[in-house]
Amino acid sequence: MVDPAFVQTMARYNSWQNRSLMAEADLLGDEARRLDRGAFFKSIQGTFNHLLWADEIWLHRLIGTDKPAISGRDSPIYVKDWAEFCARRNERDAAIETWADTVEPNWLRGTLIWYSGAAGRELGKPRAFALMHMFNHQTHHRGQIHAMLTAAGARPGDTDLLLVDEPR
Incomplete structure (x- = not known):
């Protein structure tokens, strides 16, 4: 069941995992992060960028933050500079956690309505x-x-989600 504790746990898990993966990606260097590895969003950085773009879309839908200026189709090239990406990713993770701490049970029972660019409709x-x-x-x-x-x-x-609050 989705309740405020679930939302808060998943927000912490998101931040924890992003920090862990960014730290490893940082060790690879720019060329290796951008190398086409045959994934849907091609590269490590392209996939990271898509996730950042999607989280910014969800923050826009949930709390009215600025909507990304590009479409999902262009999300793999969203933030080109790695340091800028990491800073922005950390900011968005903090925003998701802060928002998660405000979620109330009654709010979860409601309906979220938004315009989906992918579906081309509300x-x-x-x-x-x-x-x-x-x-x-x-x-x-x-x-x-x-x-x-x-x-x-x-x-x-x-x-493993079970380790979200455990030291690495």
């Missing part, structure tokens, strides 16, 4: 369901990043 879904999607989307693409990092010789840490 969508409405139960808020709890939309949040499950958001967190599942993050986990899915981080799994791709983890696999690409491993294939590149990096040693990303554990990804």
Whole structure:
């Protein structure tokens, strides 16, 4: 069941995993991060960028922050500079955690309505369901990043949700 504790746990998990994967990606260097590795968003950096773009879209839908100026199709090239990307990723993770701390049970029972560029129309879904999607989307693409990092010789840490509050 999606409740405020679930949302808060998943927000912490998102931040923890992003920090871990960015630290490993940082060791690879720019060329290795941008190398086309045959993934849907091509590279490690392209997939990281897509995740940042998607999280900014969800923050826009959830709390009204600025919407990214580019489409999802262009999300792999969203932030070109790695240091700028990392700073922005950390800021967005903090924003997601701060927002998660405000979620109330009654709010989760409502409906989230937004315009979907991918669907080309307005969508409405139960808020709890939309949040499950958001967190599942993050986990899915981080799994791709983890696999690409491993294939590149990096040693990303554990990804088990059960370890989210454990020291690495």
